[in-house]
Amino acid sequence: MHVNFRPTRISIKPGRPPMYPIKKTLAVIRGIIYHGKRVECPCCGKSFSLFLYSPYMTAPCPYCLSFERYRLLCKYLSDETDFGKKEMSVLDIAPTWCFQEFCRKFESLNYTSVDLSSPLADHHMDIRKLRFPDSTFDWVICYHVLEHVDDDRAALQEIRRVMKKGGLAVIQVPIHRKKTVYRFELSSEEAKEILKYPDHRRAYGRDFKDLLLSTGFDVSVVPFVKKFSEQEIKRFGLDKSEDLYICRKVDNSTERETDSP
Numbered sequence: 373m374h375v376n377f378r379p380t381r382i383s384i385k386p387g388r389p390p391m392y393p394i395k396k397t398l399a400v401i402r403g404i405i406y407h408g409k410r411v412e413c414p415c416c417g418k419s420f421s422l423f424l425y426s427p428y429m430t431a432p433c434p435y436c437l438s439f440e441r442y443r444l445l446c447k448y449l450s451d452e453t454d455f456g457k458k459e460m461s462v463l464d465i466a467p468t469w470c471f472q473e474f475c476r477k478f479e480s481l482n483y484t485s486v487d488l489s490s491p492l493a494d495h496h497m498d499i500r501k502l503r504f505p506d507s508t509f510d511w512v513i514c515y516h517v518l519e520h521v522d523d524d525r526a527a528l529q530e531i532r533r534v535m536k537k538g539g540l541a542v543i544q545v546p547i548h549r550k551k552t553v554y555r556f557e558l559s560s561e562e563a564k565e566i567l568k569y570p571d572h573r574r575a576y577g578r579d580f581k582d583l584l585l586s587t588g589f590d591v592s593v594v595p596f597v598k599k600f601s602e603q604e605i606k607r608f609g610l611d612k613s614e615d616l617y618i619c620r621k622v623d624n625s626t627e628r629e630t631d632s633p
């Protein structure tokens with residue numbers, strides 16, 4: 373058994389999400405305080421009296437601190453896909469504890485995470501230069517990362533490169549407009565208003581799908597949340613505004629196959 377201690381992190385076994393004893397203890401305490409049946413978190417699978425209030429994060433789960441978009445992701449993976457239901461390898465880019473808790477439930481899942489510097493990540497690396505062989509992963513999860521990356525196309529090509537043929541990725545960015553706009557196109561006043569965060573390189577629009585297609589993915593934009601009633605959306609605490617961008621690697625070519633003229 374390989375035990376790798378960091379201040380609050382224990383990696384028991386390669387391929388399994390790490391453990392965080394302090395986080396876990398605090399989560400158990402919060403779970404007791406907010407004990408109840410009114411709301412249910414699709415990430416940790418637990419029920420509570422309510423989701424928490426935070427001025428920064430919207431409505432975190434009392435236990436795993438998931439927020440709306442991660443609860444939507446976990447509900448989608450559980451209800452609509454074979455995620456975790458058979459042997460598979462998963463790459464989690466910019467990991468969150470709530471998604472690690474979700475992955476922990478699946479014994480057949482081989483989990484790896486990367487980030488530039490997060491202590492939650494197994495490996496520190498730049499997603500534009502992933503240090504994994506071609507065709508390594510069955511699933512990639514990349515949530516709200518690309519808006520921080522200067523060359524998003526290079527990052528997408530790397531994600532696609534490390535996916536197995538037939539593999540799937542959920543690649544999400546914040547989308548609040550029709551067309552993508554880049555920081556260099558904006559005055560500093562406009563950038564403040566449109567980009568909002570100083571480290572966002574661009575504000576994506578609904579043409580994000582075209583970027584994914586041009587990388588060579590087969591792309592489905594899934595309005596998954598529309599399946600749920602208002603009551604269910606409240607119960608699971610889901611993000612009503614986010615469609616899911618599901619990308620499939622259909623072949624191993626390095627260039628986008630184009631239709632014959």
Ligand SMILES: [Zn+2]
Binds near residue numbers: 415
């Ligand atoms: Zn939770």
